[in-house]
Amino acid sequence: MHLTQPHTPADFAAYYQLRYQVLRQPWNQPEGSERADDDPDPATFHAMLVADDGTVVGVGRLHASGPQQGQMRYMAVHPDWQGQGIGQQVLTYLEAEARRRGLTESILHARQAAVPFYERAGYSVVAPSHTLFGTIPHFLMQKYL
Ligand SMILES: CC(C)(COP(=O)(O)OP(=O)(O)OC[C@H]1O[C@@H](n2cnc3c(N)ncnc32)[C@H](O)[C@@H]1OP(=O)(O)O)[C@@H](O)C(=O)NCCC(=O)NCCS
Secondary structure: OEEEOOOOHHHHHHHHHHHHHHHOHHHOOOOOOOOOOOOOOOOOEEEEEEOOOOOEEEEEEEEEOOOOEEEEEEEEEOHHHOOOOHHHHHHHHHHHHHHHOOOOEEEEEEEHHHHHHHHHOOOEEEEEEEEEOOOEEEEEEEEEO
16 A cells, blocks of 8 residues: 555546545536646645555645645545545645645645544644535634644
8 A cells, every 4th residue: 555646647537536436426416526626736736545456545635725834625535445544644645745845734624524533633623614515514624734
């Protein structure tokens, strides 16, 4: 199992497929809705954790949301692999990249069900934020790096 960045078109296809499967398909969202306009931006850092058989089991991304601040988005772990430390590894990898870029703070908008995961990783809830698809409350969370 190894952490890496997607490089090839096949890597990106698997990366977006996992995002879609975990974060969009269960709410009947159309394919393509898992992509963000700034995904192709060279400053956006994409991470994936690949199992020994080549399966992409965890993904996440980082972009600078301020001069000193990074934002984590689209964290997703394959349902068969959740609860085995994969999410923690992806998040740590993104935070390491943020520190490497000189960022001192990390923020994210967590789904309510994921709040305990981020608290375990040292994040604190700042305030409630948006509700996705009319049903998933989110919370703005923050951590100093
Ligand atoms: C949230 C998610 C990314 C976490 O990844 P994961 O691989 O399942 O989590 P990990 O196994 O790395 O968990 C790390 C720690 O957080 C804890 N944790 C994870 N999810 C938790 C939860 N829902 N409630 C309480 N604790 C949780 C784990 O017990 C573990 O603690 P430990 O180190 O004491 O054992 C993943 O479950 C997921 O993709 N969920 C569905 C999509 C989603 O909600 N994504 C986040 C959008 S903001």
